[in-house]
Amino acid sequence: MSTAPNAQYTLGIDLGTTHCALSYVDLDLSEGEEVAQHVLAVPQVATPGTLGESSLLPSFAYLPHPDELERGALTLPWNAEPTLAVGEVARRLGGQTPIRLVASAKSWLCHPGVDRRAPILPPEAPAEVARISPLEASRRYLEHLRDAWNHHHPEAPLEDQDVILTVPASFDPAARELTAEAAHLAGYEHLTLLEEPQAALYSWIQARDAWRDEVRVGDVILVIDVGGGTSDFSLITARQSGRALELHRVAVGDHILLGGDNMDLALAHVVRAKLEERGTPLDDWQLRALTHACRDAKESLLTDARLDAVPLVVPSRGSRLMGGSLRAELTRDEVTSLLLDGFFPEVDADARPTARARSALTQLGLPYAQDPAVTRHLAAFLGRRLGADGTTGGGSFVHPTAVLFNGGVLKSPLLVARIVSMLDRWLGAERAEPVRVLDGADLDLACARGAAYYGYARRGGGVRIRGGTAKAFYVGVETATPAVPGMEPPVRALCVAPFGMEEGTDAEAPPQEFGLVVGEPVRFRFFGSSVRRDDEVGTVLERWGDDVQELSAIEAVLPLEGSAAGEVVPVRLRATMTEVGTLQLVAIPRTGDRTWKVELSVRGDAD
Amino acid sequence: MDEPKPSFLARFFLAYVAWFRTVLDADFAEGVVRLRRGQLPANAGTDANAQGPTSRAPAPKPVILRETSPEAALQLLGILQQEGRFVDFLEEDMSGFSDAEIGAAARVVHEGCRRAVREHVTLEPVRSEGEGARITLGEGFDAASVRLTGNVVGQAPFTGELRHRGWRATRIALPKVTQGHDVAVLAPAEVEL
Numbered sequence: 001m002s003t004a005p006n007a008q009y010t011l012g013i014d015l016g017t018t019h020c021a022l023s024y025v026d027l028d029l030s031e032g033e034e035v036a037q038h039v040l041a042v043p044q045v046a047t048p049g050t051l052g053e054s055s056l057l058p059s060f061a062y063l064p065h066p067d068e069l070e071r072g073a074l075t076l077p078w079n080a081e082p083t084l085a086v087g088e089v090a091r092r093l094g095g096q097t098p099i100r101l102v103a104s105a106k107s108w109l110c111h112p113g114v115d116r117r118a119p120i121l122p123p124e125a126p127a128e129v130a131r132i133s134p135l136e137a138s139r140r141y142l143e144h145l146r147d148a149w150n151h152h153h154p155e156a157p158l159e160d161q162d163v164i165l166t167v168p169a170s171f172d173p174a175a176r177e178l179t180a181e182a183a184h185l186a187g188y189e190h191l192t193l194l195e196e197p198q199a200a201l202y203s204w205i206q207a208r209d210a211w212r213d214e215v216r217v218g219d220v221i222l223v224i225d226v227g228g229g230t231s232d233f234s235l236i237t238a239r240q241s242g243r244a245l246e247l248h249r250v251a252v253g254d255h256i257l258l259g260g261d262n263m264d265l266a267l268a269h270v271v272r273a274k275l276e277e278r279g280t281p282l283d284d285w286q287l288r289a290l291t292h293a294c295r296d297a298k299e300s301l302l303t304d305a306r307l308d309a310v311p312l313v314v315p316s317r318g319s320r321l322m323g324g325s326l327r328a329e330l331t332r333d334e335v336t337s338l339l340l341d342g343f344f345p346e347v348d349a350d351a352r353p354t355a356r357a358r359s360a361l362t363q364l365g366l367p368y369a370q371d372p373a374v375t376r377h378l379a380a381f382l383g384r385r386l387g388a389d390g391t392t393g394g395g396s397f398v399h400p401t402a403v404l405f406n407g408g409v410l411k412s413p414l415l416v417a418r419i420v421s422m423l424d425r426w427l428g429a430e431r432a433e434p435v436r437v438l439d440g441a442d443l444d445l446a447c448a449r450g451a452a453y454y455g456y457a458r459r460g461g462g463v464r465i466r467g468g469t470a471k472a473f474y475v476g477v478e479t480a481t482p483a484v485p486g487m488e489p490p491v492r493a494l495c496v497a498p499f500g501m502e503e504g505t506d507a508e509a510p511p512q513e514f515g516l517v518v519g520e521p522v523r524f525r526f527f528g529s530s531v532r533r534d535d536e537v538g539t540v541l542e543r544w545g546d547d548v549q550e551l552s553a554i555e556a557v558l559p560l561e562g563s564a565a566g567e568v569v570p571v572r573l574r575a576t577m578t579e580v581g582t583l584q585l586v587a588i589p590r591t592g593d594r595t596w597k598v599e600l601s602v603r604g605d606a607d
Numbered sequence: 608m609d610e611p612k613p614s615f616l617a618r619f620f621l622a623y624v625a626w627f628r629t630v631l632d633a634d635f636a637e638g639v640v641r642l643r644r645g646q647l648p649a650n651a652g653t654d655a656n657a658q659g660p661t662s663r664a665p666a667p668k669p670v671i672l673r674e675t676s677p678e679a680a681l682q683l684l685g686i687l688q689q690e691g692r693f694v695d696f697l698e699e700d701m702s703g704f705s706d707a708e709i710g711a712a713a714r715v716v717h718e719g720c721r722r723a724v725r726e727h728v729t730l731e732p733v734r735s736e737g738e739g740a741r742i743t744l745g746e747g748f749d750a751a752s753v754r755l756t757g758n759v760v761g762q763a764p765f766t767g768e769l770r771h772r773g774w775r776a777t778r779i780a781l782p783k784v785t786q787g788h789d790v791a792v793l794a795p796a797e798v799e800l
Contacts (some may be wrong), residue, residue: 047689049788050682053780075785096797296718313711317797321695321712322704 003162003459004190009153010162010459012199012451013145015138015179017106017229018261020057022145023448024161025456032460035206037452039445042148044087048073054088055445057144061102061137062090063122063129078147084132086144095288099125105137107229107257107366109182110168110175112552116601117178138182146186159189162459164451168225168232169195169252169470172528172551173583174601180582193581194454196447197223197234198249198465200406203450204438205463214438215402217245220389221438222400224378224419227407231256231374233381235398236465237389247463251388251398252470253381254530254549258369260295260409263339266372267294270338271312271328280326282314289314290328297330298339302412308332344375344418349397349426351379375422382426384531384547395430404438411443468500472535473583474548475573476525477512493527493548495539497575497583509574509588510538516587518558519565526554526600537575555599556587573598681790682781686727688794691719727781733773740769 012023022040029036039055046052048069062085064074074082074089085093094101102121109116111134119131132140149158165188167179176193183191200223205211215221217240225232233253239246268291272282282290290312297310309331316324353371371377382397389398403423405416416437424434442449458464474493497507516522529535531547541548558569571587574595578584585598613621628635687693696716701709724730733752736742744753746763752773755765784790 046782049785050782051785052782070787072785072787311711311714313714315692315712315715319695319698321692321699321715322701322708325708325711325715327711 003192004160006160007162007190008156008160010164010452010455011149011158012164012166012194012448012453012455013142014166014196014199014445014447014451015106015141016059016447017104017227017259018059019228019444020059020141020145021055021445021448022057022149023445023452024149025452027456027459030456030460033209035453035456037206037449039448040145040149040152042087042145043077043151044144044148045074045076045085045089047089047092049075051076052088057087057141057148058091059103059105059141060090060094061086061105061132061140062093062097063100063102063125063132064093065100076147077151084140086140096285098122098284098288100129102132102137104229104261104366105134105141108134109138109178110171110255111366112172112174116174135178135182135185138179139185142183142186142188146188159187162190162192162455163188164192164194164199164455166194166196166199166447166451168230168255169197169234169249170230170232170255170530172255172471173473174552177582177584178601180580191580192455194451195234195249195252195467195470196227197225197232197252197404197406198236198467199447199450199454200225201236201247201404201450201465202454202457203442203446204404206449206453207442208438212245214436215245215247219401220398221247222382222403222423222435223406224403224410225406226374226409227259228261228409229257229259231258231369231377231407233378234470235385235388235400239390245463247465249465249467249470250390251381251385252530253377256369256374256377257366258343258372258374258377259407262368262372263343263409264291264295264298266338266342267291267298267330267335270334271330275326275328282326285317286314286326294330298335299412301330301332301335302339302414305414340414340418343372344415345373346418346422347373347375347379349379349429350383351376352383353377353380375419378419379426388533395432397426397430399427399430399432400435401433402436402438406443406446408443466502468502469497469577469583470499471528471530472499472532473497473551473575474527474529474535474541475514475554476527477514477540491525493541493544495535495537495541496573496585497577498536499529499533501575501577503577503581504579505577507575508537509572511572512538512540513570513572513590514587515568516556516558516571518563518567518569519560521555521557523553523555526551552601554585556596557599558587558589558596571596678784678790679781681793682784683727685790685793686723686781687720690723691716691721693720694793727779728776729778730774731777733775734769736769736772738769738772741766742769 008028009024009026014021022042024038024040026036041053041055042057043051043053044057049072064085072080074085076082090101094103099122105121108114108121114120116134119133119136121131121134121137125131146158163183165179165183167176171179180191180193201221208214215238217238219238221236221238223234223236234249235251236247236249239248268287271290271294272287275282293312293314297312300310301307309329311327311329314326315321318324353369353373353376369377379397382400385398386396400423403420410416420435420437427434456462472495474495476491477494478491494510494512496510501507514524527548528551529548563569569589571589574586574588576584576586583600585600586595587598588595625639629639684694688695692715696712734742743764743766748763752775755767756770757767
């Protein structure tokens with residue numbers, strides 16, 4: 001079981017791309033809808049040698065040089081000499097020395113093309129820096145939160161509490177499993193994973209006393225979550241169940257690595273181009289300072305429609321402030337053309353993301369979204385999930401009736417207005433009602449709060465969102481055709497886990513058998529589809545389009561117990577949805593009781 | 608004691624007088640007993656002006672001036688420098704620069720210092736009324752938080768115009784400092800390799 005028997009608190013943790021937060025509900029003091037909920041002030045080194053507290057822990061780690069900092073510069077209340085810095089100080093030091101900064105570990109954790117257990121971060125680090133793996137970085141952030149919690153609540157150690165950790169709805173099984181593994185390594189005993197858009201809706205429910213009046217049976221709630229690093233969509237329907245209202249998460253979007261950080265970087269490149277036209281080249285340090293300045297300017301321009309331009313100043317690096325500072329400005333036209341038209345363009349409901357070459361948006365290594373238009377991804381999401389809400393009425397896309405926004409980027413009223421007016425135009429064209437905006441959530445802390453509230457609600461019978469797996473999963477089976485030189489043998493996809501498997505359930509093992517070679521790792525190609533809702537276990541796909549995506553390969557090893565090396569053992573594959581919220585695949589031999597775990601997160605070489 | 612030490616002759620005379628007084632005066636004898644135990648006689652402190660037991664007045668309280676912690680001041684200065692280049696700004700010679708250049712620098716200082724102050728200190732005005740409003744201060748108003756200026760005569764209640772709303776810090780939370788951290792280094796020198 002993932003719930004702790006003697007828990008005094010339920011903890012909700014948002015392990016974000018750029019920030020982490022921890023919120024908690026005191027179970028003894030909470031009764032019914034009266035919830036005693038708080039946000040943990042996380043102690044963290046602010047600058048070398050000083051310790052501050054903040055509700056947000058920046059998701060950065062810094063690997064200092066042994067001679068770089070004075071003794072005790074990174075001292076924490078629970079650790080006198082940490083070898084690695086986490087949080088605010090890491091972000092600060094990393095701003096000056098990026099080769100030692102680990103950032104966006106979460107994006108790396110769901111990158112199928114790399115070995116996520118291998119020390120690969122920071123990617124640009126020189127050889128003498130002892131790099132860490134994406135898994136290790138996540139573990140460090142979770143350890144910091146654990147120690148911060150135990151520091152404030154020594155009477156209720158974290159390992160005895162219920163912890164709900166949020167993950168993007170679009171995280172694939174390997175990324176979920178790695179997140180759970182990081183939490184396990186950090187000493188989290190009672191863990192459950194929750195999808196971020198669901199957490200956002202829980203947070204909204206908790207913040208609105210009268211939410212039952214605002215959500216009606218038949219509602220289709222679209223959750224749009226644009227964070228620092230990812231964009232995530234989910235659809236949640238409200239159905240009648242007996243006398244009560246029941247919420248079902250019926251669809252999630254595909255993983256889109258696109259967020260606020262890309263927008264800031266895009267703006268900074270435009271301003272840099274302006275400065276360079278005037279003959280002022282910028283070095284890396286200045287570009288980073290400019291990106292910071294652009295973020296603040298963007299927020300001002302996207303919040304206050306009366307501003308026409310915001311001046312930007314990049315201070316000189318030395319102690320002389322006047323002579324060396326660079327001045328530029330960011331105008332409303334630039335923000336409109338770049339952000340509104342670049343990332344949130346007015347498109348039609350039948351628009352689809354295009355794959356095209358990008359400039360200026362990418363950093364080394366991560367597979368950023370090909371099309372930066374969030375609205376095109378949204379149109380594709382709604383168009384491809386037609387029927388997911390259970391309606392059969394005509395229309396070319398799912399018609400949402402309400403929309404909930406989450407993520408720091410969508411604090412901007414201008415962006416929200418753009419999305420809402422576009423949704424209404426799409427709906428109007430198909431003679432549907434405009435959407436209602438569910439507002440009133442705190443976008444920075446919604447995920448952590450919602451997660452802690454969910455932990456409380458599931459104990460006390462509060463409203464729950466039912467979900468299950470948001471994808472169907474398939475294992476690649478090579479067909480027995482004569483080998484043709486230069487041609488890969490065609491692959492068919494065998495469904496092993498259907499859409500909507502609930503936590504704590506097993507799927508049946510399909511009858512097809514695979515031959516595993518004893519003592520040798522055997523890899524299979526692995527696929528997922530967030531669109532094919534009706535495939536059952538055992539369904540075989542002969543060919544498919546972009547409705548099925550290849551995930552990182554999976555690997556099974558049969559140890560040498562009792563069989564000779566090289567012997568081929570026929571096995572079947574069975575999928576389980578664990579209580580924690582991860583997918584597990586086991587290999588079952590034809591004879592005997594033992595089963596073998598199939599590894600989901602091996603180094604991907606899908607292409 | 609700033610009197611010079613008595614000579615041998617003076618001491619002989621003192622012993623002679625003391626012998627008689629000790630025998631005849633019980634109060635004096637009690638004082639000698641205390642003196643031999645190493646304590647001062649009971650009325651030693653007030654002896655100089657003690658004409659009688661009734662005229663004793665309480666001594667004036669010594670003035671206590673608190674030493675404020677220079678550590679916190681340096682720390683705040685350090686934060687303002689790190690976030691808003693405050694010390695750089697103050698230490699720069701402004702004379703050769705145009706208002707536009709100074710304005711650009713002021714933006715950096717204003718933005719950063721404001722962010723830093725808002726993070727560590729919560730400020731609110733002492734008076735919530737708008738500046739220019741007429742306000743009346745009753746008897747026993749807090750003279751530490753409201754300063755009377757101008758034609759200060761007569762008795763409370765005082766009525767006048769609010770010239771400045773005042774500021775009060777309702778919360779201050781400076782980062783804790785680790786042992787051995789030198790707060791006097793407001794900004795370390797930076798050497799890029």
